[in-house]
Amino acid sequence: MSGTPIRVKKDGGILEVTLDLPKANAIDWATSRIMGDVFTEFRDDPTLGVAIITRAGAKFFCAGWDLKAGAERDTVDGDYGKGGFGRMQELRGLNKPVIAAINGICCGGGLELALSADIILAADNATFALPEIHSGNLADAACIKLPRRIPYYVAMEMLFTGRWMDAAEAKHWGLFNHIYPMAELVDKTRKMAELLAAGRPLVYAAIKEAVRETEDMKFLDAMNRVIKSQLESVEVLYGSEDQREGARAFAERRNPVWKGR
Structure with a gap:
């Protein structure tokens, strides 16, 4: 610019x-x-x-x-x-x-x-x-x-x-x-x-949304909202290709390759 x-x-x-x-x-x-x-x-x-x-x-x-x-x-x-x-x-x-x-x-x-x-x-x-x-x-x-x-x-x-x-x-x-x-x-x-x-874009998104959206909530209410996938970025993360890749990489003792999907 x-x-x-x-x-x-x-x-x-x-x-x-x-x-x-x-x-x-x-x-x-x-x-x-x-x-x-x-x-x-x-x-x-x-x-x-x-x-x-x-x-x-x-x-x-x-x-x-x-x-x-x-x-x-x-x-x-x-x-x-x-x-x-x-x-x-x-x-x-x-x-x-x-x-x-x-x-x-x-x-x-x-x-x-x-x-x-x-x-x-x-x-x-x-x-x-x-x-x-x-x-x-x-x-x-x-x-x-x-x-x-x-x-x-x-x-x-x-x-x-x-x-x-x-x-x-x-x-x-x-x-x-x-x-x-x-x-x-x-x-x-x-x-x-x-x-x-070089990190985990879907996890970063889930972290930021979870922190932002639960800031003023009681702990149990906040936990329920996160673990029940009531946040869009958390829902995207769970079941994503990146999440599966992370598990495979851990099991295979190698660095994961993140694709943001």
């Missing part, structure tokens, strides 16, 4: 999505719609198995919502596009792994986007905050997601005060998976993506 604020690269089943909106990678209405289209295509393309989202530029991973666009709301249509703000948060059926590689300042809606990923890797220079409180705004997605990711009282302090966390503290509270030196982040992210891209 040359000439747009989003750079896209496809390589061996991996989709790399790079935010390129100088100076702060703040997302406006048009960019959000582009991202929605990009991740919808990723969801629907059987040749793509995993996505990486990262940034260009020297300082910001993503500053979140473009406040200038918000100030001009009366003059625009206010349409975030498919999947809501920035694509992933509300995009139905996104049952493929998404990795966020945080290389810089990750704040506001940028942190909400990162929380929409399945795996978060961060460079040691990454910093995190929810500064919406200072502009009289609500970090709506973060209010829902953050207390489920890190301790409640830590999440509430971030929401109430807008204070910043460095990478070491954020890792301590479990905000992301791994922390790497900045020079190693790209390579580590790529290796994680290659591992997932």
Whole structure:
């Protein structure tokens, strides 16, 4: 997508999505719609198995919502596009792994986007905050997601005060998976993506749908829904060619060959 604020690269089943909106990678209405289209295509393309989202530029991973666009709301249509703000948060059926590689300042809606990923890797220079409180705004997605990711009282302090966390503290509270030196982040992210891209697409889909659809259910209700194949991706998995191949490969002591069907 040359000439747009989003750079896209496809390589061996991996989709790399790079935010390129100088100076702060703040997302406006048009960019959000582009991202929605990009991740919808990723969801629907059987040749793509995993996505990486990262940034260009020297300082910001993503500053979140473009406040200038918000100030001009009366003059625009206010349409975030498919999947809501920035694509992933509300995009139905996104049952493929998404990795966020945080290389810089990750704040506001940028942190909400990162929380929409399945795996978060961060460079040691990454910093995190929810500064919406200072502009009289609500970090709506973060209010829902953050207390489920890190301790409640830590999440509430971030929401109430807008204070910043460095990478070491954020890792301590479990905000992301791994922390790497900045020079190693790209390579580590790529290796994680290659591992997932070579994996089990039908199982990944079943895992994501099971986690998403049972998040607020009681344990026994959730188990019943999963084991009785009441989830579409779980039903597809059970009885699939891939499931039979996995069993055969285990019995024959060889690596399975996944076909995604």
